[in-house]
Amino acid sequence: xxxxxxxxxxxxxxxxxxxxxxxxxxxxxxxxxxxxxxxxxxxxxxxxxxxxxxxxxxxxxxxxxxxxxxxxxxxxxxxxxxxxxxxxxxxxxxxxxxxxxxxxxxxxxxxxxxxxxxxxxxxxxxxxxxxxxxxxxxxxxxxxxxxxxxxxxxxxxxxxxxxxxxxxxxxxxxxxxxxxxxxxxxxxxxxxxxxxxxxxxxxxxxxxxxxxxxxxxxxxxxxxxxxxxxxxxxxxxxxxxxxxxxxxxxxxxxxxxxxxxxxxxxxxxxxxxxxxxxxxxxxxxxxxxxxxxxxxxxxxxxxxxxxxxxxxxxxxxxxxxxxxxxxxxxxxxxxxxxxxxxxxxxxxxxxxxxxxxxxxxxxxxxxxxxxxxxxxxxxxxxxxxxxxxxxxxxxxxxxxxxxxxxxxxxxxxxxxxxxxxxxxxxxxxx
Amino acid sequence: xxxxxxxxxxxxxxxxxxxxxxxxxxxxxxxxxxxxxxxxxxxxxxxxxxxxxxxxxxxxxxxxxxxxxxxxxxxxxxxxxxxxxxxxxxxxxxxxxxxxxxxxxxxxxxxxxxxxxxxxxxxxxxxxxxxxxxxxxxxxxxxxxxxxxxxxxxxxxxxxxxxxxxxxxxxxxxxxxxxxxxxxxxxxxxxxxxxxxxxxxxxxxxxxxxxxxxxxxxxxxxxxxxxxxxxxxxxxxxxxxxxxxxxxxxxxxxxxxxxxxxxxxxxxxxxxxxxxxxxxxxxxxxxxxxxxxxxxxxxxx
Numbered sequence: 180x181x182x183x184x185x186x187x188x189x190x191x192x193x194x195x196x197x198x199x200x201x202x203x204x205x206x207x208x209x210x211x212x213x214x215x216x217x218x219x220x221x222x223x224x225x226x227x228x229x230x231x232x233x234x235x236x237x238x239x240x241x242x243x244x245x246x247x248x249x250x251x252x253x254x255x256x257x258x259x260x261x262x263x264x265x266x267x268x269x270x271x272x273x274x275x276x277x278x279x280x281x282x283x284x285x286x287x288x289x290x291x292x293x294x295x296x297x298x299x300x301x302x303x304x305x306x307x308x309x310x311x312x313x314x315x316x317x318x319x320x321x322x323x324x325x326x327x328x329x330x331x332x333x334x335x336x337x338x339x340x341x342x343x344x345x346x347x348x349x350x351x352x353x354x355x356x357x358x359x360x361x362x363x364x365x366x367x368x369x370x371x372x373x374x375x376x377x378x379x380x381x382x383x384x385x386x387x388x389x390x391x392x393x394x395x396x397x398x399x400x401x402x403x404x405x406x407x408x409x410x411x412x413x414x415x416x417x418x419x420x421x422x423x424x425x426x427x428x429x430x431x432x433x434x435x436x437x438x439x440x441x442x443x444x445x446x447x448x449x450x451x452x453x454x455x456x457x458x459x460x461x462x463x464x465x466x467x468x469x470x471x472x473x474x475x476x477x478x479x480x481x482x483x484x485x486x487x488x489x490x491x492x493x494x495x496x497x498x499x500x501x502x503x504x505x506x507x508x509x510x511x512x513x514x515x516x517x518x519x520x521x522x523x524x525x526x527x528x529x530x531x532x533x534x535x536x537x538x539x540x541x542x543x544x545x546x547x548x549x550x551x552x553x554x555x556x557x558x559x560x561x562x563x564x565x566x567x568x569x570x571x572x573x574x575x576x577x578x579x580x581x582x583x584x585x586x587x588x589x590x591x592x593x594x595x596x597x598x599x600x601x602x603x604x605x606x607x608x609x
Numbered sequence: 610x611x612x613x614x615x616x617x618x619x620x621x622x623x624x625x626x627x628x629x630x631x632x633x634x635x636x637x638x639x640x641x642x643x644x645x646x647x648x649x650x651x652x653x654x655x656x657x658x659x660x661x662x663x664x665x666x667x668x669x670x671x672x673x674x675x676x677x678x679x680x681x682x683x684x685x686x687x688x689x690x691x692x693x694x695x696x697x698x699x700x701x702x703x704x705x706x707x708x709x710x711x712x713x714x715x716x717x718x719x720x721x722x723x724x725x726x727x728x729x730x731x732x733x734x735x736x737x738x739x740x741x742x743x744x745x746x747x748x749x750x751x752x753x754x755x756x757x758x759x760x761x762x763x764x765x766x767x768x769x770x771x772x773x774x775x776x777x778x779x780x781x782x783x784x785x786x787x788x789x790x791x792x793x794x795x796x797x798x799x800x801x802x803x804x805x806x807x808x809x810x811x812x813x814x815x816x817x818x819x820x821x822x823x824x825x826x827x828x829x830x831x832x833x834x835x836x837x838x839x840x841x842x843x844x845x846x847x848x849x850x851x852x853x854x855x856x857x858x859x860x861x862x863x864x865x866x867x868x869x870x871x872x873x874x875x876x877x878x879x880x881x882x883x884x885x886x887x888x889x890x891x892x893x894x895x896x897x898x899x900x901x902x903x904x905x906x907x908x909x910x
Contacts, residue, residue, distance in 0.1 A: 199617040229885045266772060268753045269746040271799045278617040280797055292774050299776040421630045425663035433662065439627040439778070444613065468658040476613045480626040480659070493634055517774055531779050534634070591777045600783035605776045 197273070200406055203282040203297040203330070205321040206307030211338045215307065215376035215397070216270055216283050217248025222383035223398060225272035226251060248376070267297045276402045292517035292565065295324055295605050299591070302406050303332040305397070310343035310373075314356050320550045320565075322357075326364040327513060327567070327607060329584065331407050333361075334370045334400060341375040345388040363553050372397055413477065414581070415443030416504065416589050417497040418533035423482055435466055435482035436491055441533065441588035442581075445483070445499070446474040452500045453491055455577045459500055460487040477588075494535035496579045496589075504581045504589060508574050511545070512592060512606035513583075515567050520596070522562040522570070522604065529595040530574055533588065538575045538597075545569040569609065583607035618806055625652075625794040626659040627778065628757055632739050632792050633659075633666050635782035639739040639792075640697065642728075643669040645681035646857040647814055648743030650688075651803055652794060654812050656741075657692065668695040670740065672728050674720040674859045675702045676838045681857055684815040699731040716828075716842055719861045729765040732789055739782070739790040747799045757796050763787035804880050808873045817854045818876065820868050825850045831864040855880075 204212045220226050230251065238247040270281040282297030298304060304325045308318055325333055335357055343349040350373040361369050372381055373392050380386035383398045395403070420438040445451075445462060452459045463484045465472040475481045483497060491497075498504060516522050523544060530539040546555040547568045555569075562568045583590030594604035615623065629652075632639045641656060643649045656665045671685060689696045701720050704710045709730060710723040732740065746753045754769055758780045761767060773781055782790055795803070807814060824835040826845045833839055835847045839861050852865035853876075870876045 197617045198614065199620050227883075227885050266754045266769060268750075269797070270753065271747045271797070273799075273801070278799075278802075296774040296776055300778075420627070421634045421660075423660060423663050430662050437630050437659070439623060466661075468661045478620065478623055479615065480623040480630070529783070531781060533779075587777060591779065593776055593779045593781060595781055595783055600781070600785060602773045602776070602781045605774065 197278055198406060199278050200303065200401060200404065201280045201301050202303040202305060202401065203284055203301040204305045205284055205294050207315050207317040210307040210309050211376045212283060212307055213249035216281055217251040218376045218379055218382045219398060220251055220270065220272055221248060222379055223272055223274060267293045274402060279401065294321060295515050298324055298328045298330055301330050303334060303404055304330045305334045305336055307336050307338045308353055310337050310339045310349050313353050314360060316551060319360060322360065322366065323364055323550050326366045332368050332404050333366055334372065336397060337373045338376055340373045340380060340389065341378050347391045370400055413442040413586060414502040415445050415499040416441040416586065417445060419491055419493055419495045419497060420534045421493060435484045437482045439480045440475055440477040442477050442586045444474055444476040450500045451497050452503060453489060454496045454498060454579045455506045458489045460485040460489060504579050506577050506579050508577055510580060511569060511571050511609045513569050513609055514604045514606040516562050516564060516604055518601065518603040519564050523560055527597060529597055530592055531595060532578050532592045535578060537578060539572045541570055542573050543571045545571060580608050582609065618802065618809060621798055621802060624797065625655045628792065628794040629656050629659040631780050632741055636739040638737050639667040639741060640670040640737050641667055641741045643671050645685045645815060647803055647807065648745060648795060650812060650814060651806060652741060652743045654810060655794060665694060668697050670697045670731065672724050673698050673700045674724060675700065676720055676860045678817055678860055680815050680817045699727050701727045716840060719859060721859050721862045732765065737789060739792050741792045741794060743795055744793050745798050746796050755793055755796060757793055758782055759791040761789050761791060801880055804877045808877055815857065817857055820851055820853045820871050822849055823852050825852060825865060834860055834865060836860050
């Protein structure tokens with residue numbers, strides 16, 4: 180239980196070049212997601228003594244036969260009482276190589292929207308499959324969501340191998356079953372690991388019971404996955420978030436545009452266009468907190484000043500003139516529906532896209548996706564909670580878009596109910 | 610790593626600044642909750658960077674329990690005058706005097722819970738529509754469930770089982786009249802990140818975080834600062850100890866740790882080697898297993 184002082188010591192010295200990997204976990208109810216995360220935290224020495232003692236005491240009080248690792252992540256009272264995960268829980272740990280942010284998401288069908296939430300910012304997804312049950316409906320749903328959200332890496336953990344006699348043939352059968360599925364969903368970059376989260380096999384340390392597995396452990400893989408870094412290749416995008424105008428004599432005529440670069444690289448002197456109007460100018464300076472930068476890249480938060488005095492406000496987008504996004508009123512999106520109130524043609528919503536908010540109307544529900552077969556169901560016009568559909572929408576004002584497959588930031592939207600103000604849909608631009 | 614790559618601290622900084630700018634853009638009357646603790650200090654620093662060279666476009670709000678460490682107030686006032694920030698102080702004592710809350714009695718009395726009423730009253734009085742807080746998800750299990758933009762109903766309550774989904778970087782701050790938001794820009798930071806950032810950015814912090822000699826006593830294995838607001842039990846002995854504070858809150862619910870760390874570098878080393886969580890010395894969390902969740906539902910920070 181002693182914290183690994185050596186590794187923490189390294190962290191303290193190497194933090195200036197550590198990077199950040201965000202991953203999510205998904206799978207069916209009782210597949211052991213929380214246990215896996217508990218195991219990752221526990222075996223990587225990221226659990227503190229008081230947390231450990233609290234979990235040990237609760238575990239004992241509940242009469243658990245062994246230390247219930249899931250208690251490290253289930254935070255809400257109802258979750259502890261029912262022994263399930265209701266909402267996304269975020270967890271943090273670091274090794275000398277990397278800092279990790281985990282979104283532990285629920286397996287219950289009514290909380291699928293939370294899986295989408297957790298997956299939307301993830302670089303990698305761990306999907307658990309119970310070795311005794313194989314690929315289930317939720318596995319397909321979650322894999323489909325992971326592929327829709329274009330999570331870069333998918334790690335299939337075949338869990339509870341201890342209950343399947345650590346049998347290689349069980350693992351291979353599930354691997355084959357999943358690979359057939361992955362082809363249908365165009366998922367590449369799939370990694371398979373046989374584990375027992377409960378016993379700790381292949382989570383942080385290699386399994387002694389599965390010598391037939393020669394690959395990396397879960398942590399070993401997470402530490403070495405490449406994080407997409409498309410700064411060089413992505414089109415340069417800068418949604419204007421906020422206009423900065425200091426009210427003092429020193430900065431009398433200063434006006435800068437604040438935002439977070441959504442893609443690519445901007446350099447001082449670049450010729451840019453301001454959309455949707457299409458006015459052009461040059462970047463005069465890239466400023467950040469009193470310093471002037473020669474260039475800036477995604478996902479940096481910076482401010483730009485321009486050579487020309489043009490009218491720019493929140494919702495506009497600064498892009499490099501030689502590679503422009505589409506400016507349009509009509510968008511096709513793949514939407515994941517997140518509320519009981521049905522989605523159907525002619526309903527009106529608020530569309531939020533980068534720093535822009537516009538009203539929109541659903542022109543047409545093109546098809547619903549059957550998440551078991553991935554078939555398009557073209558005669559279904561009404562979309563319910565947790566369903567996925569391709570829809571066409573028309574906006575009142577132009578939006579400045581890229582395809583989601585090109586850029587997660589400029590290719591994603593949310594739909595908001597005009598009355599309740601609740602986020603009701605997550606959309607990826609096609 | 611190639612040239613277009615951010616370190617984890619730079620990426621966290623960029624994310625937090627993005628969130629702070631969203632607050633300024635989406636809300637009419639936001640405020641930054643400022644306790645004088647390291648997390649709110651980091652938020653203040655991030656806000657200065659976010660809006661430079663302009664001033665921070667919202668006031669600081671200090672919910673003053675009256676049970677402060679003197680060092681915190683000195684630090685707060687210096688900060689405000691140095692950067693010309695606008696400070697609102699809302700006093701728990703006023704809430705007591707006007708009968709809004711009743712002071713707890715007994716040896717373990719604290720004004721920690723009472724703060725919620727003062728905070729909610731202040732939100733209403735000033736018509737604040739967003740309060741920015743320095744809470745982090747790694748601090749506590751109920752906080753691990755928080756969104757960046759956390760919706761509060763007209764009673765200021767948090768409904769953890771029915772939170773808005775938060776996707777990509779699209780933060781939905783839309784609300785009906787009377788509702789408001791809590792926003793947590795450093796949600797994704799850990800205690801270690803905060804200290805490394807303070808080190809990297811050379812941020813000034815209150816002297817309480819560094820080792821000093823102080824009159825303390827021990828109760829339920831927690832080291833308390835000896836102060837008028839905490840009555841001693843007959844068996845409790847005051848003695849001089851070499852301590853520092855890992856978190857800074859109300860004097861009656863903040864435990865000290867024995868430490869010889871006198872620089873930020875030494876604190877980073879100490880944090881790296883520590884085996885208990887920082888809230889392990891927060892008495893307010895120890896009242897029950899769901900203490901934080903219960904307080905948060907009612908509108909606590």
